[in-house]
Amino acid sequence: MNLLTRSGREALPAHHVDFAELAKLETDLLEAAGGMEIFAEKLRSFFRSAIDExxxxxxxxxxxLSDLEKTEKxxxxxxxEILxxxxxxxxxGVLLDLLIGGKEVDVKSTTGGKSGWMIPPEAINQLCVLLRVNEVDATCAVGLIRARTEYLRSGVNRDAKTSISADGRRNIWWLALDFPYTPNFWTLIDAELREAIMAPRGGTARLATLFENCLEIPVSRVLIASIAAQxxxxxxxxxxxxxxxxxAPKGIAILYSEVDRDLMARLGLRFGSREFLSYRPRDDAEAAMLRAAGHID
Known part of the structure; x- marks a missing residue:
């Protein structure tokens, strides 16, 4: 199943001036990531872990995310970029953020709307990876572009940075567009359950409360560490x-993608890299599968 194609991969047409170069950049990037399917799986948790940290x-x-200071955002x-x-x-790279396939590439990100990537002077006419995050609906985008002058706005800010124009955005090669990543766990539950999870003094009781009440909701390893607070x-x-x-005596399994990936896939669960989720079997066959793996009693 090609998750990226289903989620909006949009390549530029073959006659586009940047086609060959961006096609190679996509190939080199996916090769470094371990292939398209692994890229899709890790993309689900990439932004979640970074934001949670x-x-x-x-x-x-x-x-x-709205709780962060402006400097933190x-x-x-x-x-x-670091992750x-x-x-x-x-x-x-020597001048830019990454060296991929022998080419220097800059990384630009935004947590705003359809644009918002600020292009500094050193990145003009250079290859860029564009990252976009929308925490409201938990979707992201990964785009590739050569930031040609003609794709950029004419005005600059005090740091001499500019941005991609509305017309220039038509020259983005979308590796993933409107791709669903793991949402902020706290947006999926109400304040009463949040208080119930955080109320116990011990980390074990907190995590047991979380997993019992939040079945099949992926939770990042970073957030698990925060909730356990140990x-x-x-x-x-x-x-x-x-x-x-x-x-386990209640028939609820706690699964971890780094250990239980194949089992989770057989159960039809959606998850990202380094994520936990709890699961109650739907029938005897699933129960037998989880029992054999030692996840339930």
């Missing part, structure tokens, strides 16, 4: 004293 619920008591762009470079395992947060999930001991 900056929100930092455990230490700040904040829950939403600006820093998110740097965070995305993308780590994900693709590519080096920095250095050894993974111990609060495992057997031998963790939340699994509380939920």
């Amino acid at each position: 900056v929100i930092d619920t455990a230490r700040t008591g904040r829950y939403f 600006t820093y998110l762009g740097t965070k995305f 993308l470079r780590d994900w693709l395992q590519v080096p920095r 250095d050894d947060f993974m111990k609060r999930i495992r057997r031998n004293g963790g939340a699994r001991d509380i939920l």
Whole structure:
């Protein structure tokens, strides 16, 4: 199943002046990511983990992107760049953010509307990866462009940065468009349940409350650490004293994508990289599958 095609991949036409160059950049980027399907799976959790890390619920008591200071929202762009470079395992360029397939590429991001990418002087006429995040509906976009002068607005701000014009956006090669990523967990539950999850003093009880009441909702590893609020947060999930001991007798499994990926796929679950979710079997066959894997009693 090609998740990216289903979610709005839009290549430029073959006659476009940038076609050959952006087609190669897409190929090189996907090769570094491990292929299109792995890219799609990791894209689901890429923005979620980055945003959750900056929100930092455990230490700040904040829950939403809107809670961040202006400087923190600006820093998110740097965070995305760093995590993308780590994900693709590519080096920095000499002048720009990434070196992909022997080409220097800049990374620009926005948490705004259809545009908002600020192009600095050094990135004009250069290859760029465009990242866009919409936390309201939990969709993202990844685009590729050569930021030619004719694609940009004529005006600049005090930092000599400009942006892509409305007409210039027609020259973006969309690797993913309106792609659904893992939403902010706290937007999916009401304040009463949020308080119930955070009320217990111990991390094990908090996680057990979460997973029992929020079946089939992906939760990032970053958020799990925030909710447990303990250095050894993974111990609060495992057997031998963790939340699994509380939920397994109730027939509820706690699954983790890095360990249970194949099982989760067989169950038809949607998840991203390094994400947890809880699941109650729908029939005897699923129950037997989960029991055999040691997830329920």
